[in-house]
Amino acid sequence: MVRNTGAKADVLVLGAGIVGVCVALHLQKRGRSVVLIDRKEPGEETSYGNAGLIERSSVVPYGAPRDLRTLLHYAMNRSADVRFEWSHLPRIAPWLWRFWRESSPTGLAKAAADMWPLIRRSVTEHETLAQEAGISSELHRTGWIEVFRTDASFERARASLKALASYGLQYELLGTDALQTREPHLSSNLAGGIHWLDPATVRDPGALVKSYAAMFFQRGGDFRRADASKLEREDQSWRLNGEAGSLHAREVVIALGPWSDELVLRLGYRLPFVVKRGYHVHYSAQSGAVLNHPVFDADGGYVLAPMRQGIRLLTGIEFAPRDSGPNSSQIDFVEPLARRTFPLDRRVESVPWMGSRPCLPDMRPVIGKGPKHQGLWFAFGHNHHGLTLGPVTGRLLAELMTHQTPFTDPSPYAISRFS
Template structure:
């Protein structure tokens, strides 16, 4: 079966690329290993379209923070000690790129994508018959256990005045006005620009439904067999072979594996994370996603109940789950909110694909005609998926990109070309 473009990966990024290419008049097939959209990383996140995240998640630089994380007892970070020798080069590069100067450069490069995050989601929501009802426009809350941490966060927010973000600082009484069942917090910052999803996996599936409604095709395929024959890219989808002149690899944490089989080497790492859903005790409510910034977890109202999402686990991608962070975060969460019983039979584990320079890879991969990248968004794949889809579609179609694509170029990595 012949198409203009094969898009590999039916997470939020791949679905968004497919939708934008389709809107540009290209015939597109979307393939995924399970043949369904929104079942991986796009399912398990906190559901934030994070317009307010101007500064990327950086590696800790203060000695006190490094010591705290080194003790491996925190809820917001956990590591497998046996994995550290293998991941050390990445962590060192991540630490170097988190210097104040380099972090500011990364923030500047990512800013145009974040500025377009909500509007690009809205463009899909306007046409999707199912997705709009899954979103709230109340923003989210960053809460603190002590006044000093709150004051520092307010100073940081004031320093972002030039970015035009809307926020409100509140003490414990103000927090109680909008979240009456949250307790034992000194205060919070209410970020009002982001939109939030009640089921991010269902949002991704709804966007995929829009793609199919417009004539697109979504099939199960083993993308590890992607190959180029002549001028065409081919992949097996069941008993069929689909081919196209262009192929987009948007498979999140598996993207480097797919490209590795083609001879490419990308320094992609994976931050693991967990979530669990909880019932609400009778009569209680939670109406905003809430980050306990002191401890490092998020409580988010979802269709299945309250979702608790953890911080970062540094471990081999395919190692067995070790959700010790979830237990620590749950104990902390019960001190500030009356969580009910666990809903899921076991913790969900997902993977955040990330590069040490904190920028995704979006653009043409050198060395092979018609091969494109759209992966490595770290904590912000759900936020940046639609904006990434627009940018890459414009590049593939030879149109003027709406933002400068150079900072995201896959060619910025040494050894990216075929070995």
């Protein structure tokens, strides 16, 4: 949707994924005129391809494994949860080294503490926007289930729950029979599961973003197609040439997800930035089979999630150049295992979807001001939690930009931590 409301605004928000749309909405709420910029319609890139989880239970970030057995397993490069292109490793080796160091027990504990103010409010902030948009029914407060194939892995997971006690998370331990009751069409050979109850889920993440964007438009917001990489500083404002002419604003927000680093670097900010690619494909279910919750196979390294398009099978991460050709080996490798877990039928699409997620080695996003420029702001690098943290990021950044007291200390997310 394109509206022509003039060539000037208070703020240009570059990127119409979940983060950019929510930044635009929160600035709009605070009286700013906003133009949302993207090459595609809202919600059609990274925000579309995920498991639909608003993940309030993932309080500890996804760190690098530190045990030799797991590292050796990944080195074989035959798993659904991690794959890499050998030729790409030298390029990202410094990032991987820093990521590994940040994933020490002390580092993860600090990252969890820094991320908790955002994670804790993630569902609440989504509920507020969903209610305003009239789509509260799209948020399902039924959680998701983590399943285990062996008694040993189930027991390790049970033991690890003690470390989460201080966060007050709600969950249920499910033995084999209880798991079958909750998900009757899952394999009866699973050892058990953990039903995480705090998260919300959605069955069409791309449509959720589009609904939020529609509310932004209904309230007078503007959307323009443009190449955000052409952003220029001009006198005391910012200028961007779009399909409908030049756009000017006093302030600009870079919320380009996996495309953020190129523009940020051109503006003089160096970041240890890597993308993790991921894949999904949808399946129909065999006659009468129903999946009630998203299910993560902790031993298999994949997710099955009920979506409007069908049952979505999602792989883990792939370290490869953002724009190189797709490699469906993770999907192909794990599909037989997923079929033994749930009665999948035919693929709905002939070609799996591929997308990229922007990741920083300390497992925190960049939210805040660009210190070298007047009127430059950042909101990207949410790792695997873009959908989860879009609304709360929008709120925090809008509070900073409009000189309100932020609901939490923003310093852990400042870009200056990399200077």
